[in-house]
Amino acid sequence: MSDVAARAGVSHQTVSRVLNAHPSVRPATRERVLAAIEELGYRPNRAARALVTARSTTVGILTVGNAHFGPASTVLAVEAAARAEGYFVSVSSLAAYDAAAAAVALDQLVDQGVDGVVVVAPLEDVAHVVDDVAPTLPVVVVAARPGVPTTSPARYVCVDQRRGAQMATEHLLDLAHTAVVHVAGPGGWFDAVERAGGYREAMEARGLEPVVVEAGDWSARRGYEVGERLAAEVREAGGPTAVVAGNDYLATGLLRAFWEHGVRVPRDVSVVGFDDIEGSAYLVPALTTVRQPFAALGQAAMRTLLQERSGQQPGRPGPPSHPHQRPERGHDDGPRVAAVIEPELVVRGSTAVPR
Known part of the structure; x- marks a missing residue:
């Protein structure tokens, strides 16, 4: 200088x-x-500036260690929001989905001197680790965790996963389907738990019996394996006429299995996914799904982190950043939930009235 x-x-x-x-x-x-x-x-010299200002202008991101669409898209959204605020990001990925791995990864981020941490790993084990973190720096968790403890040092932001599954199920019920099955994501994931809960609530509200099939993971391969079993049931009298898949990958596997077994979508069975991954509009048929506004989610996470760092309580939600995005809303889950953002149902060719 x-x-x-x-x-x-x-x-x-x-x-x-x-x-x-x-x-x-x-x-x-x-x-x-x-x-x-x-x-x-x-x-x-950023290191010298950090010594003078006691700020590293770096945000740590703790995330899962693979390419799950939801967490990966959220990480990109948080990174974009951080850069817009003049922050760099340091990403630490979990090698295993357990408390020990989460504790090590979180400690590594704290040791780097980050100004705060955004956790993009919607897992029960990770949430319990965050609950035990001494509040030495702001922590924001991106997860639809029900009943966040008031003693947790973290703030939570999320897309309303439960409402998204309700919307998907209600869409099928409004088409006059009554035998609707849910293919659920893996246990231990808040997203999977909340989506299964939303499906059950929508079915029970219409006086219908929920039927949940556990897929075990989020992959198209598992969707295909479940679809092979469901294909035989679809052909039977009284079998399912519609499926709500836990995510678009599971739905993609279902579509492949149904096609191979001569089950026509949506004539024989309707299928709804979740996430609106790139390419879902170009499947055959194009996939009806629930879209998550990841850009708004990243902005909410970063805004909450900055408010926590400055000692402010998160303020009222702002307007949508573009005309097709629904605004985030407050949540009654307790003071630790800063923002819940509405998902959007995208109706395409994979759903129709039952035959």
């Missing part, structure tokens, strides 16, 4: 003001300093 000041013929403080976009610097002086920075290839 001293070299830049000497080259531009200004003081060290003037260079600092230019770097921090202070309005008191005259335009001509600012241009001269910027030209000197360009000539010398100067880059601010």
Whole structure:
């Protein structure tokens, strides 16, 4: 910085003001300093700045260690929101889905001196680890966790997974389906638990018996294996006429299995997914699904983290960032839930009235 000041013929403080976009610097002086920075290839020393300001301007992200669509899309959204606020991100992925792995990964992020942590791992074991974290820095968890303990040091933001599954199920019921099956995601995942709960509530509200088939994981392979079994049931009198899949990957496997076994979608059975992954509109038939507004989710997580860092309580939700996005709403799950964002049902060709 001293070299830049000497080259531009200004003081060290003037260079600092230019770097921090202070309005008191005259335009001509600012241009001269910027030209000197360009000539010398100067880059601010972030480590030194962190020592002075006690801020690293880095946000840690703790996430699952594979390419699950929901968490992966959320991580990208949080990273975009962080960069928009002038923060860098440091990502730590879980090698195993258990408390020990989560504790190690979280400690690693804290040891890096991050200003806060966003947890994008909607797992019960991870949530319990976060509950035990000493509140030395802000922690925001992106998960639809029911009954967040008031003693938890973390704030929670989420897309309303339960409501999304209700919307998917109600769509089928409104088409006059009565034999609707839910193919559920793996146990221990809040998303899977909440989606199964929303399905059950929608069925019971119409006086219908819920039927939940456990897939065991989120993969298309498991959807295919479940679909092979369901195909025989669809052909039977009184068999299911519609399926709510735990996510789009499971739905994709179902579509393949039904096609191979001569079960026509949606003529013989309707299928609804969850997430609206890229390409779901180009399946045959195009998949009806529940879309999650990941950009709004990332913005809510980052906004909550910054509010926690500044010691403020999260304020009222802002308006949607684009016309097709539903606004986030408050939640009655307790003071630790900062924002719940509404999902959107996207109706396509994989659902129709029962034959």
